[in-house]
Amino acid sequence: MTFSAPFMTILVYGALIWCAISAIALGSILVRDIMRGEAW
Amino acid sequence: MMHESSAILPPTVGWALLAAFSVLWIALGFYWGRRNKNFEDHALAGRNIGLALGSATAAATWITSNTTMLAPQFALQLGVWGMLAYSTAAFGLILFAPMAARIRKLMPEGYTSGDFFRLRYGRVSWAIFLVFTLFYSLTWLVSMAMAGGIMLNALSGIPYGWGMSVILGVCVLYTMRGGLAAVIGTDFIQSLIIIVGIVIVGFAVLSHVSMEEIHGNLSAERPALLDVLFPAAIMAIFNNMLFGLGEVFHNNVWWSRAFAFRKGVGPKAFALGGLIWFPVPIAAGFIALASGALDVPIPASDMVGPLVISEVLGEAGAIAIFVIVFCSLASSIDSLLAATSDLVTEDIYRRMIRPAASQHNLKTVAQYVTLGLGVLTWAVCLPRIGTLATVLFFAGPLVGAMIWPIVTGLYWRRANSAGAVGGMLIGAGVGLACYFAIGWYVATLIATAVSMIWVLACASFSKSRYDWANLKESA
Numbered sequence: 001m002t003f004s005a006p007f008m009t010i011l012v013y014g015a016l017i018w019c020a021i022s023a024i025a026l027g028s029i030l031v032r033d034i035m036r037g038e039a040w
Numbered sequence: 041m042m043h044e045s046s047a048i049l050p051p052t053v054g055w056a057l058l059a060a061f062s063v064l065w066i067a068l069g070f071y072w073g074r075r076n077k078n079f080e081d082h083a084l085a086g087r088n089i090g091l092a093l094g095s096a097t098a099a100a101t102w103i104t105s106n107t108t109m110l111a112p113q114f115a116l117q118l119g120v121w122g123m124l125a126y127s128t129a130a131f132g133l134i135l136f137a138p139m140a141a142r143i144r145k146l147m148p149e150g151y152t153s154g155d156f157f158r159l160r161y162g163r164v165s166w167a168i169f170l171v172f173t174l175f176y177s178l179t180w181l182v183s184m185a186m187a188g189g190i191m192l193n194a195l196s197g198i199p200y201g202w203g204m205s206v207i208l209g210v211c212v213l214y215t216m217r218g219g220l221a222a223v224i225g226t227d228f229i230q231s232l233i234i235i236v237g238i239v240i241v242g243f244a245v246l247s248h249v250s251m252e253e254i255h256g257n258l259s260a261e262r263p264a265l266l267d268v269l270f271p272a273a274i275m276a277i278f279n280n281m282l283f284g285l286g287e288v289f290h291n292n293v294w295w296s297r298a299f300a301f302r303k304g305v306g307p308k309a310f311a312l313g314g315l316i317w318f319p320v321p322i323a324a325g326f327i328a329l330a331s332g333a334l335d336v337p338i339p340a341s342d343m344v345g346p347l348v349i350s351e352v353l354g355e356a357g358a359i360a361i362f363v364i365v366f367c368s369l370a371s372s373i374d375s376l377l378a379a380t381s382d383l384v385t386e387d388i389y390r391r392m393i394r395p396a397a398s399q400h401n402l403k404t405v406a407q408y409v410t411l412g413l414g415v416l417t418w419a420v421c422l423p424r425i426g427t428l429a430t431v432l433f434f435a436g437p438l439v440g441a442m443i444w445p446i447v448t449g450l451y452w453r454r455a456n457s458a459g460a461v462g463g464m465l466i467g468a469g470v471g472l473a474c475y476f477a478i479g480w481y482v483a484t485l486i487a488t489a490v491s492m493i494w495v496l497a498c499a500s501f502s503k504s505r506y507d508w509a510n511l512k513e514s515a
Contacts, residue, residue, distance in 0.1 A: 001267070001269060003266045003267075012322065012323070015320075015326075016243060016246075016319075016323050019238055019242075019319050020235075020236075022099075023236050025316075026092060026231065026235075027232070030092035030093070033090040038302070040085060040088055040224070
């Protein structure tokens with residue numbers, strides 16, 4: 001039994017998109033924290 | 041040693057990048073260090089870190105040079121399971137999330153993981169913990185600094201000694217001056233650079249070769265890498281996951297953050313940090329699987345990521361990988377320097393040598409300890425011993441044996457010193473015996489299992505019930 005091409009496609013594109021969303025989320029949360037005076 | 045001609049980037053470009061980022065980190069460290077008035081500010085950034093900085097520092101510290109360089113190597117050797125096995129280390133951060141809330145609640149004025157062992161289990165257990173954790177932390181620190189010199193040399197031809205000295209010196213300077221605030225602030229920028237860099241490089245590689253082509257090449261040339269039942273890779277999952285759990289649960293790198301995050305932020309920040317980290321080994325690792333389809337020769341498996349990227353994307357790709365690796369190294373070295381220096385200052389200097397030390401005095405001592413750790417690491421790294429990866433695996437049983445004493449100690453009143461001392465010593469002893477008799481890939485698993493049996497047996501026969509109020513020691 002082997003990993004299929006569609007599985008690998010979902011895995012890799014999913015990971016890259018997940019990373020991109022993480023970066024956007026981190027930036028957005030920092031802006032929100034700064035606006036509230038809660039960054040640190 | 042790699043010569044300039046075989047490096048993927050000209051040394052002048054490497055030096056320029058190194059200089060630019062060094063100046064940036066040191067300037068930020070000095071700027072943020074102005075806030076620190078005492079040891080609590082220096083070691084714990086005033087215990088007021090918010091969600092964005094908290095999540096980023098959890099993710100960035102866990103993204104070491106191993107994540108960006110070893111994940112491709114894992115994929116090349118263990119296939120699809122290799123990438124997934126590496127990703128399971130994220131569970132360490134995710135499972136630490138509820139523990140961070142518990143730690144903050146039980147020890148509102150705690151400083152280090154050593155404080156927990158001293159107050160919860162007594163001095164014998166505390167001493168064993170300090171030996172284990174200092175051995176592990178120093179080994180990790182030395183391996184990171186050494187990896188820094190080796191990678192900067194391989195990527196740009198910068199001589200090993202110079203690359204290692206610069207990256208270590210820069211981290212020592214800004215950590216000494218800025219403490220945890222500087223570490224966390226720079227971690228945020230470094231985490232964004234690493235994640236965005238990996239996304240850009242990943243999509244750029246996929247614009248040159250499709251996943252169908254990669255899969256087709258692997259099916260024809262290396263079908264084992266696609267095998268769902270690849271035994272060595274499945275063993276690596278358990279070993280990697282337990283190593284990750286043991287590392288996060290015991291190390292002061294993570295405990296100091298649990299103390300530093302604002303009340304209520306810790307659980308969310310660690311969970312979010314784990315989720316941010318989870319896809320990184322897959323996004324960085326798949327590049328290695330593309331090497332065959334792209335027809336890139338791989339003379340050394342530990343350089344597979346940079347070689348594929350520079351082959352496909354040219355000098356721009358080589359610059360991207362240089363920056364990603366530099367940020368990965370700095371974000372881990374600074375955290376280790378800060379957390380280990382706090383552990384030495386709080387657990388050895390304050391608790392054993394000078395209990396009446398003032399906050400100002402402790403801050404000064406912590407700065408000198410950071411400098412001392414830097415000098416010690418530099419002296420060990422200079423001869424370029426190439427066997428530290430083995431030593432780091434050797435530490436696996438030590439960290440695995442600490443998982444159960446910590447978890448039961450945080451949640452069970454009946455967990456006791458005999459369980460903690462025996463769990464750490466017997467678990468680590470049996471794990472190390474298996475390391476030599478069988479192999480590294482079972483050592484952590486066996487150490488954790490033996491420690492678990494001993495700790496649970498001692499807890500079940502225990503008649504004592506710990507008073508949680510004893511953990512609320514005033515600073």
